[in-house]
Amino acid sequence: MTPSEGVGRGVESVLEMLESLLALGGMVLLRDSVEWEGRSLLKALIKKSALYGEQVHVLGCEVSEEEFREGFDSSINSRLVYHDLFRDPLNWSKTGEALPGGPLEALRALCGRTDPGPITVALDSLSWLLLHLPCTTLCQALHALSRQDPCPGKQVRVLGLLHEELHGPGPVRTLSSLAQAEVTLSGAMGQASAHILYRRPRQHPTHQTQWFSILPDFSLDLQGGPLLEPQPQPDPHTPPVDPTNHLTFNLRLSKKEREAKDSLALPFQFSSEKQQALLRPGPGQATSHIFYEPDTYDDLDQEDPDDDLDV
Amino acid sequence: MSERDLIWGPGVLRSSVSPVSAQGVSLTAARERRQLVFLEGLKSAVDIFFRPQEEPHPLQFLREANTRNLQPLYEFVREALKPTDEEEAAWRCPVLLVDDLSVLLSLGVGAVAVLDFIHYCRATVCWERKGNIVALVHDSGDAEDEENDILLNGLSHQSHLILRAEGLATGFCKDVHGQLKILWRRPSQPTAPRDRSLTYQYKIQDKSVSFFAKGMSPAVL
Numbered sequence: 001m002t003p004s005e006g007v008g009r010g011v012e013s014v015l016e017m018l019e020s021l022l023a024l025g026g027m028v029l030l031r032d033s034v035e036w037e038g039r040s041l042l043k044a045l046i047k048k049s050a051l052y053g054e055q056v057h058v059l060g061c062e063v064s065e066e067e068f069r070e071g072f073d074s075s076i077n078s079r080l081v082y083h084d085l086f087r088d089p090l091n092w093s094k095t096g097e098a099l100p101g102g103p104l105e106a107l108r109a110l111c112g113r114t115d116p117g118p119i120t121v122a123l124d125s126l127s128w129l130l131l132h133l134p135c136t137t138l139c140q141a142l143h144a145l146s147r148q149d150p151c152p153g154k155q156v157r158v159l160g161l162l163h164e165e166l167h168g169p170g171p172v173r174t175l176s177s178l179a180q181a182e183v184t185l186s187g188a189m190g191q192a193s194a195h196i197l198y199r200r201p202r203q204h205p206t207h208q209t210q211w212f213s214i215l216p217d218f219s220l221d222l223q224g225g226p227l228l229e230p231q232p233q234p235d236p237h238t239p240p241v242d243p244t245n246h247l248t249f250n251l252r253l254s255k256k257e258r259e260a261k262d263s264l265a266l267p268f269q270f271s272s273e274k275q276q277a278l279l280r281p282g283p284g285q286a287t288s289h290i291f292y293e294p295d296t297y298d299d300l301d302q303e304d305p306d307d308d309l310d311v
Numbered sequence: 312m313s314e315r316d317l318i319w320g321p322g323v324l325r326s327s328v329s330p331v332s333a334q335g336v337s338l339t340a341a342r343e344r345r346q347l348v349f350l351e352g353l354k355s356a357v358d359i360f361f362r363p364q365e366e367p368h369p370l371q372f373l374r375e376a377n378t379r380n381l382q383p384l385y386e387f388v389r390e391a392l393k394p395t396d397e398e399e400a401a402w403r404c405p406v407l408l409v410d411d412l413s414v415l416l417s418l419g420v421g422a423v424a425v426l427d428f429i430h431y432c433r434a435t436v437c438w439e440r441k442g443n444i445v446a447l448v449h450d451s452g453d454a455e456d457e458e459n460d461i462l463l464n465g466l467s468h469q470s471h472l473i474l475r476a477e478g479l480a481t482g483f484c485k486d487v488h489g490q491l492k493i494l495w496r497r498p499s500q501p502t503a504p505r506d507r508s509l510t511y512q513y514k515i516q517d518k519s520v521s522f523f524a525k526g527m528s529p530a531v532l
Contacts, residue, residue, distance in 0.1 A: 034467040064438045165464040
């Protein structure tokens with residue numbers, strides 16, 4: 001699909017938003033903010049993946065398992081494996097319930113799994129991982145995770161949720177460069193929107209903006225956009241006012257006025273006539289005189305003070 | 312108060328908060344009924360420097376040069392929530408009030424350490440004990456404070472309800488002390504778009520606060 005085709009397709013004819021995001025494979029980066037949260041879109045993508053028959057592994061750092069599974073029916077919950085990093089991510093309780101090795105080992109374990117079939121890995125959230133792990137380590141683990149395995153049965157799709165305001169531009173751009181699709185959430189007038197950037201291989205990046213809302217069962221409802229107030233139209237019956245009436249200055253010059261303007265010599269233009277006039281004072285011009293009355297304390301030395309400078 | 316409350320406050324910025332009374336409820340009586348556990352940060356901070364301590368103190372981080380985490384403070388919260396004897400019922404819907412988290416930043420604790428502390432409190436108070444946490448953070452506003460911004464945004468992402476109190480844009484007013492913006496962030500109970508956020512104006516009175524819609528203060532009607 002060329003860029004012009006991608007932009008021109010419009011809302012109705014393009015693949016449904018979730019399908020087109022999941023079709024790319026690789027990593028999908030969801031960038032949300034405090035006002036426009038992204039977890040519900042993440043859950044909508046997870047539901048879609050589960051409906052395709054895939055197993056979904058969730059690395060849950062921010063919410064409890066119960067809260068995450070809320071809203072999913074049993075068929076989807078049975079395909080969801082929740083790796084709990086919420087209860088004791090830093091092993092403070094020392095009861096042995098925490099995932100061994102902490103968040104990094106949990107992430108790496110997902111890379112090294114041996115069970116067959118394509119899987120989807122959802123990271124909730126990448127922000128939590130980025131605050132607790134070095135950026136380079138996280139990016140290496142993500143790259144290892146989302147790299148397309150030549151064996152088609154072992155494809156891994158990665159969905160990452162990132163809270164934009166928590167990080168500087170460097171880490172955000174680094175993670176964005178690893179993603180095949182990037183969804184930035186925003187909205188207006190109570191209506192959520194997703195600005196999607198697709199990075200298809202060997203093609204220019206394409207953009208798409210989609211207004212949507214998420215239903216209680218985490219299916220997506222595409223919408224046209226927020227209802228705008230109708231703009232007031234100008235009254236067609238009032239005659240247009242001619243602004244050139246009743247002016248206090250001239251808009252045009254007559255022929256005589258133009259000639260006079262062109263023949264005027266500007267004060268700082270140095271012409272040969274002016275030069276001659278300055279060099280030879282005319283009969284009407286008096287030479288200038290300087291009248292000087294010295295004070296008692298004035299030192300009237302006729303010598304040039306710069307004589308001894310040797311310049 | 313029918314449920315038990317747990318309050319922790321340094322008492323540094325809010326000198327008007329005392330255990331005696333707040334919001335028309337006698338906190339001293341609640342403390343005696345063992346409904347309230349109050350950690351007064353300012354007093355405890357003095358203790359840690361001038362009195363010998365055997366076990367780790369909740370404010371241990373004040374003594375450590377390299378503050379890694381607030382685990383002792385979290386352990387204090389967790390211990391306070393345990394029932395003291397078998398006859399007492401366990402804490403029912405406890406509330407943890409934290410006043411305030413920005414002070415921890417100025418005491419040298421990193422923003423991520425404070426976020427981890429709140430994360431663990433959420434796991435214990437909200438998930439395990441089905442309670443609630445109310446935490447206060449100051450917005451640095453125009454001042455460029457990266458650590459405070461990370462704390463503020465990180466906490467906002469962890470919250471289900473955000474109350475943003477700010478002064479009026481037009482300046483100081485005797486009858487309207489400020490404006491409160493309420494933002495709901497709970498996606499599992501989707502509300503209509505117009506219900507996601509509300510704005511009220513308020514006036515603080517002796518032991519309560521009165522709220523009214525914008526421009527509807529009784530003083531101007």
